[in-house]
Amino acid sequence: MKKSLYLLILSIISLSLSAQDSQVYVPFRIGDKFGISDENGKMIIPANYDEISVGYNNDFTVRKDNKASYILNNKIIIKDGDYTYFDNQEDFVIGVLVKNSKDFMYSNGSPDYLSENLYNKSGEPLLGKSYNNIIVIDGRKNEKPALTGTALLLLYSTQNRYSLHLFDKKQKKIIKTFFENSYEVDTNYDKFPKSFSIIYQDLNRSEKNLTLNFNNGKIESEKREPIKVVKDYYSDRSLGSPTYSMPPPAMEGIEMPPAGKPSIPENALEKIGYADSFYRYIEPDRSEKLTISYKDATFDYGYLKKENGKIGYFLVRDNKWLVPPKYDEIFSADGHAIYESGFVVRTGDNYQFFVASNKNLEFITSEFKDFPLFFRRDYGRKGFHLFKLYDKDKNFIGYANKDGKIYYKK
Structure with missing residues (x-):
């Protein structure tokens, strides 16, 4: 009897938690202002905002008087920041300011026109400074995460340098730096989340490959290897003139069919x-x-x-x-x-x-x-x-x- 009652209570709790987890929050517009409601239209956050952008995880960027706030589920966790939008990265939120939208678009999304700050899901600022780009290596988990309790952060500084760090979520600070001041990096996620590798430049501008292996939510091992320089064949040719492919033969005597419209099926709309x-x-x-x-x-x-x-x-x-x-x-x-x-x-x-x-x-x-x-x-x-x-x-x-x-x- 006690066991049955326990199972019944456990089932009720489980159903309740499941219902909470599946709650949907949507942007609700009243007149020209936006707020947040549940899926039935019951207002959760009043419609006081001029604009709203919808994320993927019950999260929203709202704007009022040219200030941006970040809403997660039914709570405002970052209020009145100078940001263009916010990016949900699992255990983190990144506030992103596009400093020049036209230059940013013309540059095909170069981070040189961005300013980013890192927050946790409680809205607390982390790192103590802004970066041009903040990449949480495990930030968009589609399966079991590579790390628990810590996170790998690839940071692109305002001095156009890259650095890789291990961040402790509980201590809210960087606890290890793998490299910094690299001019370029090349990431490799082919074996992620079992391992992650990245090519970077050391203080002597020599390229090295860093491989991190993960196990049980921790870094199990790390390995650094120098990159062998492969001689560029074309850059070393000092003799002779450049070669070109031969042009196609002339099409004399060959009559090409006219480029017309395809045949249109009966009753089809053109x-x-x-x-x-x-x-x-x-x-x-x-x-x-x-x-x-x-x-x-x-x-x-x-x-x-x-x-x-x-x-x-x-x-x-x-x-x-x-x-x-x-x-x-x-x-x-x-x-x-x-x-x-x-x-x-x-x-x-x-x-x-x-x-x-x-x-x-x-x-x-x-x-x-x-x-x-x-x-x-x-x-x-x-x-x-x-x-x-x-x-x-x-x-x-x-x-x-x-x-x-x-x-x-x-």
Whole structure:
């Protein structure tokens, strides 16, 4: 009897913890301000913020009066910082300031235009200074972590030098430095999380390879080896002139077929609309807009096809409908995940998002009056999918789930 009661209590506790772990927090917009609610629309954090960016782990960057705060689950853990956004790195949060957004984009994301600070999940600042780039080697764990209690930090300083450190999470300080002041590094994750290797330059500018082996959440061993310099064949050629490949033979007497349009199947639409949006990741002053571009259709895989006045998407090789022909308009929207097909379908004034996987329907959302785009798959928990909504003027409105719950009030 006591054992049964104990198991019942344990089961109730387990279910309660499971429910807490699966709680989903979403951005809720009221008028022009954003806050945080639970998945049913109950407000958790008041809608006092001008802007909001949604992470992947129930985390948010919110902005008010040009100051950024970081919200994790239902708590503000970093408040009113001079940051562009925050990056969730498992046991850490990195506050990132993009110092010049245009130069940053033109440089293809160079960290020379960044300033970053490290925090723990309680919002306490760590390291005592900012860096151009902070990389937590084990920061995005998809499996058992390589280290527990400590973390490897690869730091890129404002003096354009790299250093590698072991950070103790409990003591909140660096307890070991593997190297520093390296001009370049080359990381290798091929055997991670069993081991991690990195090529760096020592004080004499000689390249060495450092390999760290992990076991039971600790560094089991480390090995440093000099890098053998391989002589560049082309740089050592002092005689002769450079060689070039021969040009292709002349095509005289060979008549090339004209480059025309591919043959169009019966009832096929020659154009297809691609729906996307500008996501203001590093330029918060720019408003978010829906974009739809029309391109010439290709007919090798699939195409939009009319039947009885309605439109569907037809698969060529499988000779079947992927999207049944019962909609007034269909837009392709494939940006949400690879190996899947996404379509926005319109019936009258209503829109739905159609998701196909393995050439079959995976799910279709409830109807929306506004245009939906897939934003986060399995957001907060498996099966909870988050969408963005756009009005008739293509302006961003707010968020919704696949069942039609809209997180917006005027």
